[in-house]
Amino acid sequence: MSGEGAGSTVLVGRILGPWGVQGWVSVYSWTDPPEALFDYRPWLVGQEQRQVELSDWRRSGKRLLASLAGVDTPERVAELTGQDIHVPRSLLPPLEAGSYYWHDLVGLEVINLQDLCWGRIQRMLPTGAHDVMEISGGSSPNVLIPFVQPDVVRQVDLEAGRVTVDWPEDWVD
Missing domain, CATH: 2.40.30.60 (RimM)
Structure with a gap:
């Protein structure tokens, strides 16, 4: 959703x-x-x-x-x-641990392992293989990062309003 x-x-x-x-x-x-x-x-x-x-x-x-x-x-x-x-x-039915409703992710801040803020999740996109976060308002105008746990998405902290990703700055051009 x-x-x-x-x-x-x-x-x-x-x-x-x-x-x-x-x-x-x-x-x-x-x-x-x-x-x-x-x-x-x-x-x-x-x-x-x-x-x-x-x-x-x-x-x-x-x-x-x-x-x-x-x-x-x-x-x-x-x-x-x-x-x-x-x-x-x-x-809404309860989710298993590590699963999230998209509406809970929209608006969360996204940072990488080096504490670079990519911005906030504007929306989630279904792509077939993996869902993708569309992020804006940070160090780059618009960034698309796959929502793949645990390879890319390392942590989702709904309480803190933050998603931590393994997505170095040099991966975006």
Whole structure:
């Protein structure tokens, strides 16, 4: 998953827009697998995190579609279009030691073994082989470092807000 910060809710998706004329919405999911978005209820939508109940969902090709209680016209959907979907953090399953949710990593400071600050994690990128940290705000404008434990990522300290990596300065050009 991806999202921002370590608050009481977690960003898990976004309402993209209407699908058909009966109030269905197309949604984007940051969960893995994408369908896991529908396992979390209730949805808290928008900046005000208004509670919305999921009535039904389905796939249409590569699209994920949802039917929301009380949202039965394209006009009602238009009010939700572009809104983020959050869920209570307490709904997430616990992780094994050494595993992290992406939203917990975003914003952490990244330093190397020589105490060089690379910056802060802006986002995590799935690449197939390994997840990659996109880092900016430090000694280089933008740095991509693979999130490979323990070879590259030596320590993650959520309390201190820091990730320690074995990534020397001369590896970035």
